[in-house]
Amino acid sequence: MTGVSIRKAEKSYGEIAVIHGVSVEIEEGEFVVLVGPSGCGKSTLLRMIAGLEEISGGEIAIGERVVNDVEAKHRDIAMVFQSYALYPHMTVRDNMAFSLKLKGMDKAERETRIGRAADILGLEPLLGRYPRQLSGGQRQRVAMGRAIVRDPQVFLFDEPLSNLDAKLRVEMRSEIKQLQHRLKTTTIYVTHDQVEAMTMADKIVVMRAGRVEQCDTPLGLYDNPANTFVAAFIGSPSMNFVEGKVEGDAVVAEDGIRLPLPAGQGAALAGQRVTYGFRPEHMELAPKGGIPCEIELIEPTGSETMVSLRMGQAAVAGVFRERIAGPEGSTLGIRPDAARIHLFDPRTGQRLA
Amino acid sequence: MTDTLTFVPLMIVLGAIGVPAAVFAALGAGERALTLFSGGAGRRARPWVWLFLPLILVILILIYPVIVTIFTSFQDARAENWIGWQNYAWAFSGQMLDIVGNNILWLVAFPLITLVLALASATLFDKVRYEPLAMTIVILPTAISFTAGSVIWTQMYSFQPSGSPQIGTLNAIRALFGADPLPWLIQPVVNNFALIFVAVWLQLGIATLILSSAIKNVGSEMLEAARLDGAGEWLIFRAMILPNILPSVLVVLTTMIIAALKVFDIVYVMTNGNFGTDVIANRLYYELFAANNLGHASAIAVILLFTALPVALINIFQFRSEARS
Numbered sequence: 274m275t276g277v278s279i280r281k282a283e284k285s286y287g288e289i290a291v292i293h294g295v296s297v298e299i300e301e302g303e304f305v306v307l308v309g310p311s312g313c314g315k316s317t318l319l320r321m322i323a324g325l326e327e328i329s330g331g332e333i334a335i336g337e338r339v340v341n342d343v344e345a346k347h348r349d350i351a352m353v354f355q356s357y358a359l360y361p362h363m364t365v366r367d368n369m370a371f372s373l374k375l376k377g378m379d380k381a382e383r384e385t386r387i388g389r390a391a392d393i394l395g396l397e398p399l400l401g402r403y404p405r406q407l408s409g410g411q412r413q414r415v416a417m418g419r420a421i422v423r424d425p426q427v428f429l430f431d432e433p434l435s436n437l438d439a440k441l442r443v444e445m446r447s448e449i450k451q452l453q454h455r456l457k458t459t460t461i462y463v464t465h466d467q468v469e470a471m472t473m474a475d476k477i478v479v480m481r482a483g484r485v486e487q488c489d490t491p492l493g494l495y496d497n498p499a500n501t502f503v504a505a506f507i508g509s510p511s512m513n514f515v516e517g518k519v520e521g522d523a524v525v526a527e528d529g530i531r532l533p534l535p536a537g538q539g540a541a542l543a544g545q546r547v548t549y550g551f552r553p554e555h556m557e558l559a560p561k562g563g564i565p566c567e568i569e570l571i572e573p574t575g576s577e578t579m580v581s582l583r584m585g586q587a588a589v590a591g592v593f594r595e596r597i598a599g600p601e602g603s604t605l606g607i608r609p610d611a612a613r614i615h616l617f618d619p620r621t622g623q624r625l626a
Numbered sequence: 627m628t629d630t631l632t633f634v635p636l637m638i639v640l641g642a643i644g645v646p647a648a649v650f651a652a653l654g655a656g657e658r659a660l661t662l663f664s665g666g667a668g669r670r671a672r673p674w675v676w677l678f679l680p681l682i683l684v685i686l687i688l689i690y691p692v693i694v695t696i697f698t699s700f701q702d703a704r705a706e707n708w709i710g711w712q713n714y715a716w717a718f719s720g721q722m723l724d725i726v727g728n729n730i731l732w733l734v735a736f737p738l739i740t741l742v743l744a745l746a747s748a749t750l751f752d753k754v755r756y757e758p759l760a761m762t763i764v765i766l767p768t769a770i771s772f773t774a775g776s777v778i779w780t781q782m783y784s785f786q787p788s789g790s791p792q793i794g795t796l797n798a799i800r801a802l803f804g805a806d807p808l809p810w811l812i813q814p815v816v817n818n819f820a821l822i823f824v825a826v827w828l829q830l831g832i833a834t835l836i837l838s839s840a841i842k843n844v845g846s847e848m849l850e851a852a853r854l855d856g857a858g859e860w861l862i863f864r865a866m867i868l869p870n871i872l873p874s875v876l877v878v879l880t881t882m883i884i885a886a887l888k889v890f891d892i893v894y895v896m897t898n899g900n901f902g903t904d905v906i907a908n909r910l911y912y913e914l915f916a917a918n919n920l921g922h923a924s925a926i927a928v929i930l931l932f933t934a935l936p937v938a939l940i941n942i943f944q945f946r947s948e949a950r951s
Binding site: 323324325345346348350351352354355356358359360361362371372375376419423 | 845847848850851852853854855856857858861865866869870
């Protein structure tokens with residue numbers, strides 16, 4: 274097992290650059306998730322690591338070995354594709370045996386490895402079947418089995434759960450995570466789903482337009498987003514943003530609404546324009562002395578209540594443990610938790626404090 | 627002359643109006659008759675009412691001639707006396723053996739050469755950016771008729787004795803390198819392959835097109851997975867692409883086999899069966915229109931039919947199973 278170093282990696286197709294000097298250090302045994310909106314280059318980066326795309330600049334190393342010019346088949350990595358990419362004309366057993374046969378492994382050793390992988394993934398009853406005879410979830414498992422038997426240095430996953438239904442996706446999510454904890458193989462996982470990223474990753478790399486926006490632990494990203502993009506991308510519903518000017522211990526929006534700052538922070542930024550960010554789950558109901566908001570929509574989920582509010586000119590989402598009776602159109606007093614708010618530069622979007 | 631001038635247009639008008647009218651009337655009468663039956667019987671009978679006319683047509687222009695031909699194949703040259711299996715004995719003896727041998731050569735060489743070349747073209751085209759151009763070039767001969775293609779290649783193969791100017795392209799090229807001209811269409815074995823090559827040239831495009839579309843349907847992620855699993859390009863072709871395009875390979879093979887069985891135009895135009903290049907279909911033509919031996923011609927036709935039948939059936943079953951999956 275080894276880590277992966279991506280140093281100033283670049284990718285361009287002719288004139289069009291899609292990856293602009295990305296650097297990420299991935300430790301041995303770490304579970305790293307590349308996340309971002311579609312077209313951000315996360316899949317391309319994964320394919321560059323796999324050797325399916327050429328690296329236009331910078332370098333990628335698996336362990337100590339720089340693999341820029343190493344063919345995919347010699348990189349000792351296994352990849353699980355979004356379409357699973359099973360070999361349709363081979364049984365489940367042969368799908369898993371294919372790479373082992375190519376390595377020249379003898380039959381006994383092959384069978385041991387396939388047996389072990391099948392045991393881990395519950396595939397024994399399916400070994401003689403063809404992919405077309407399997408359900409989506411089973412195919413997914415076979416694709417993972419094919420990766421596991423190889424005992425590679427690195428696992429790569431390219432949106433492996435996006436073809437599954439919601440319930441199965443949640444199940445496979447925890448299964449993949451447990452599997453990785455058990456095998457302790459360095460894993461790089463691509464998804465556009467921030468919930469998958471948050472729940473599975475040791476470390477998340479948030480990408481946008483071919484650049485790394487931030488790289489941190491899931492809670493690190495949640496608590497200290499480096500900019501408004503990461504702040505909005507991580508967390509659901511998204512963080513609320515209100516622009517305003519720092520006055521005393523508050524940020525005053527253009528419509529006059531005063532948003533509280535943590536004690537002492539106002540002095541350092543007095544008079545400055547800021548983007549005030551607060552998460553929907555980081556506010557409390559304040560019938561007296563709170564900011565009066567108009568209720569536009571109430572969505573109860575049972576355990577909590579999601580509310581769409583109009584706060585002056587700004588649209589704000591709130592998530593409360595309390596049940597809110599409404600009705601829609603009535604006024605609700607709320608107060609952001611001053612200790613957990615975020616301030617960003619309104620021009621650059623970068624974090625201020 | 628005046629008779630045909632009025633007769634032909636009259637027939638056309640009769641055919642264009644009369645035939646649809648007759649069909650309409652027949653179906654109308656059938657439907658009227660069906661109303662007389664109670665529900666179940668009427669439902670069962672309806673398909674036959676509608677199939678009645680097409681079935682008559684098929685019997686008239688397909689089944690009846692086949693039966694007559696089979697009968698004739700057991701009769702003498704003028705189809706007057708029954709002579710048992712003599713025509714078939716003749717078809718598998720003497721010079722006919724060489725002809726059957728030539729057809730077997732066609733049967734093996736033509737489909738195989740076409741398949742290998744088509745597979746190579748389709749696979750290689752898939753890997754280059756100028757694929758449309760390459761495909762166009764290969765598909766172009768498909769637009770030429772077999773007869774026209776044969777005329778073109780007769781010129782290409784044209785042979786003049788050594789020392790005379792060579793007007794045939796191939797021999798001109800040989801002369802350029804100081805080699806003696808080759809009588810492509812006269813020298814045995816070489817001439818058979820020269821003819822087969824013309825058929826390959828004419829059919830390669832359609833075979834490549836079929837295989838190319840099959841190759842494009844093979845999932846690219848599957849090929850990438852195989853690459854990551856350690857497979858080289860040749861193994862990917864053999865173990866991944868080929869098994870997944872097998873149905874299309876079978877279609878190409880059977881189509882080419884049937885074409886090889888029926889080959890006529892190329893041989894008729896280029897050598898007329900001389901110099902040991904004769905094939906069954908050309909001989910059939912000769913027996914029927916030159917030798918006027920109905921018995922021989924019918925026997926050859928029956929042999930051709932029963933050789934092609936199983937191949938055609940394979941093709942039909944293949945299409946059906948593909949339609950089902």
